[in-house]
Amino acid sequence: DLIILENADYLQGMSTSMRLGIQRLLxxxxxxxxxxxxxxxLVLLGDQPLITARDIDMLIATYRTTGKRIIAPTYQGKRxxxxxFDASLFPELLEVTGDEGGRRVLERHRDEIATVExxxxxxxIDVDTWEAYQQVLVAWxxxxxxxxxx
Numbered sequence: 001d002l003i004i005l006e007n008a009d010y011l012q013g014m015s016t017s018m019r020l021g022i023q024r025l026l027x028x029x030x031x032x033x034x035x036x037x038x039x040x041x042l043v044l045l046g047d048q049p050l051i052t053a054r055d056i057d058m059l060i061a062t063y064r065t066t067g068k069r070i071i072a073p074t075y076q077g078k079r080x081x082x083x084x085f086d087a088s089l090f091p092e093l094l095e096v097t098g099d100e101g102g103r104r105v106l107e108r109h110r111d112e113i114a115t116v117e118x119x120x121x122x123x124x125i126d127v128d129t130w131e132a133y134q135q136v137l138v139a140w141x142x143x144x145x146x147x148x149x150x
Contacts (some may be wrong), residue, residue, distance in 0.1 A: 003028075013099030018043055022090055037087065043102060044082040050122040050136065051082060058116050059084045068114035070106060075124035079115060 005024055009016040025041060040063060044051060055073065059082065063071045069086035072079050083102060085093060092105045106113065118124075122143060127133050 013097065014045075014101050015096040015098055018096065018101060019094055022093055026090070040084055040086050041090070042082050042084045045126070047127045048081060048123060048125065049127060050120070050125060050140065052120065052123065055118055055120055055123050056082070058118065062114055062116040066114040069112040070109055070114070072106070072113055072115050073118045073123075074115045075118055075121050077117075078124075080118075080124040 003024065005017075005020055007017045007020050009020075021043070022041060025038065042056060042059060059071045059073060062068075063084050063086075069089060071084040073082070074080065083106070085102065085105070089105055089109070092108070093102055096102060096104065122136075122139055125132070125136055125139070127136050
């Protein structure tokens with residue numbers, strides 16, 4: 001199911017969107033079939049449109065195989081987004097304020113982070129400006145041509 005949330009407090013920083021999403025997830029009581037509990041959430045940024053289902057699947061698979069509470073992607077060795085957080089970190093994430101996202105939670109739990117190289121450098125492109133949007137369109141079209149051998 002896709003649920004679209006409107007964050008009326010967006011001007012107070014990206015943490016408000018993250019908190020809103022986690023609160024909504026908890027309020028809907030989404031459950032894992034076997035344990036009856038939520039196990040994690042993936043925090044995706046809206047300005048990274050080139051994240052693929054494969055990218056998300058890689059993060060989830062790494063979470064399931066490593067036992068780490070935080071899974072962070074790397075792009076050519078540099079850590080990026082989206083980040084998967086274990087449900088045990090929800091209380092800390094719900095305390096985050098401002099425009100920092102989960103940065104402090106990551107700093108407090110450095111030894112609990114597993115990284116996975118994504119192999120998709122386009123996924124780490126932020127689209128914060130019209131110029132960046134135009135660059136992403138060009139990169140996307142080029143990638144599609146390469147995939148189809150054009």
